[in-house]
Amino acid sequence: MPKFKLDETDHKILDLLIDNTRIPFTDIAKKLEISAGTIHVRVKKMEEAGIITGSSLQVDYKKLGYSFIAYVGVFIFKTSQTQFVLERISEIPFVTVAHVTTGKFNIFCKIRARDTAHAKDIIYQIDDIEGVSRTETMISMEESINDKKRLLHSIFNEI
Amino acid sequence: MPKFKLDETDHKILDLLIDNTRIPFTDIAKKLEISAGTIHVRVKKMEEAGIITGSSLQVDYKKLGYSFIAYVGVFIFKTSQTQFVLERISEIPFVTVAHVTTGKFNIFCKIRARDTAHAKDIIYQIDDIEGVSRTETMISMEESINDKKRLLHSIFNEI
DNA sequence: GGTGAAAGCACCGAGTT
DNA sequence: AACTCGGTGCTTTCACC
Numbered sequence: 001m002p003k004f005k006l007d008e009t010d011h012k013i014l015d016l017l018i019d020n021t022r023i024p025f026t027d028i029a030k031k032l033e034i035s036a037g038t039i040h041v042r043v044k045k046m047e048e049a050g051i052i053t054g055s056s057l058q059v060d061y062k063k064l065g066y067s068f069i070a071y072v073g074v075f076i077f078k079t080s081q082t083q084f085v086l087e088r089i090s091e092i093p094f095v096t097v098a099h100v101t102t103g104k105f106n107i108f109c110k111i112r113a114r115d116t117a118h119a120k121d122i123i124y125q126i127d128d129i130e131g132v133s134r135t136e137t138m139i140s141m142e143e144s145i146n147d148k149k150r151l152l153h154s155i156f157n158e159i
Numbered sequence: 160m161p162k163f164k165l166d167e168t169d170h171k172i173l174d175l176l177i178d179n180t181r182i183p184f185t186d187i188a189k190k191l192e193i194s195a196g197t198i199h200v201r202v203k204k205m206e207e208a209g210i211i212t213g214s215s216l217q218v219d220y221k222k223l224g225y226s227f228i229a230y231v232g233v234f235i236f237k238t239s240q241t242q243f244v245l246e247r248i249s250e251i252p253f254v255t256v257a258h259v260t261t262g263k264f265n266i267f268c269k270i271r272a273r274d275t276a277h278a279k280d281i282i283y284q285i286d287d288i289e290g291v292s293r294t295e296t297m298i299s300m301e302e303s304i305n306d307k308k309r310l311l312h313s314i315f316n317e318i
Numbered sequence: 319g320g321t322g323a324a325a326g327c328a329c330c331g332a333g334t335t
Numbered sequence: 336a337a338c339t340c341g342g343t344g345c346t347t348t349c350a351c352c
């Protein structure tokens with residue numbers, strides 16, 4: 001995997017697109033004082049290189065009635081069952097991400113639910129998977145801002 | 160907070176936009192067999208209602224050299240210091256999200272780093288915050304697919 | 319709430335420097 | 336690599352259903 005080299009201009013383009021994918025290329029062109037055609041070529045190159053993998057809509061799940069977030073640590077009887085359990089967990093609706101981890105838990109996942117009752121259903125589904133010995137739940141009471149732009153800046157400042 | 164009522168058409172529009180914000184409204188219009196103007200109006204309404212809060216680019220951080228993900232559980236001496244610590248943690252570069260949680264940890268965060276050495280630096284920064292007693296790190300060895308589209312489907316199937 | 323048409327822009331590839 | 340330019344197609348508005 002050859003590392004793709006991004007320059008200052010690419011950084012600026014990503015910076016403008018990261019939290020607004022629908023900004024017109026002509027606007028970016030004006031801000032960076034280069035032509036819109038160039039923006040187009042550079043974005044295409046970053047897409048081809050796999051740096052840009054897509055775009056997604058930010059949806060306020062709270063407004064849809066899903067304001068409950070919890071992290072669930074999962075303990076497994078035998079580590080050989082890890083892959084199997086990971087796959088089963090990933091299939092459960094409202095599990096938004098799952099990781100195989102070192103440390104305390106074997107698997108670690110995040111769930112998004114309507115309320116505690118709904119969360120209980122989801123956690124019970126995890127508990128019921130063959131190979132799972134028990135789970136430990138951490139309920140999120142407050143989430144701090146999750147800012148993609150800041151992560152990107154941190155990365156660009158380092159490179 | 161009056162709950163905004165989405166109908167089947169809104170669901171379909173969100174479904175098409177959730178993992179491709181740049182799909183032309185004219186394409187959506189063809190698929191749903193309604194006019195592009197209507198798509199425009201509905202998207203605008205969902206934006207005004209705060210259901211759609213924005214759009215973001217999906218970037219492959221691995222390709223940029225940042226393939227290390229870990230979750231860090233944080234223990235705090237006195238719970239009254241929680242807010243202070245949360246704010247300090249949120250300011251640390253490469254911390255991508257932080258939660259105040261019930262359960263084992265007081266605060267729980269996710270970090271994205273270049274490698275273990277880099278992660279160590281980040282975790283030391285967390286440990287150094289006034290009020291933090293100790294931290295517990297879980298390194299992600301494998302991440303399962305994180306699919307926004309699936310979450311949205313689960314939600315729409317319930318409503 | 320939806321339509322369809324029209325004006326204004328944006329996209330994006332080709333050809334040039 | 337970057338620019339310009341033009342055809343094509345998208346967005347957005349508005350008068351009308």
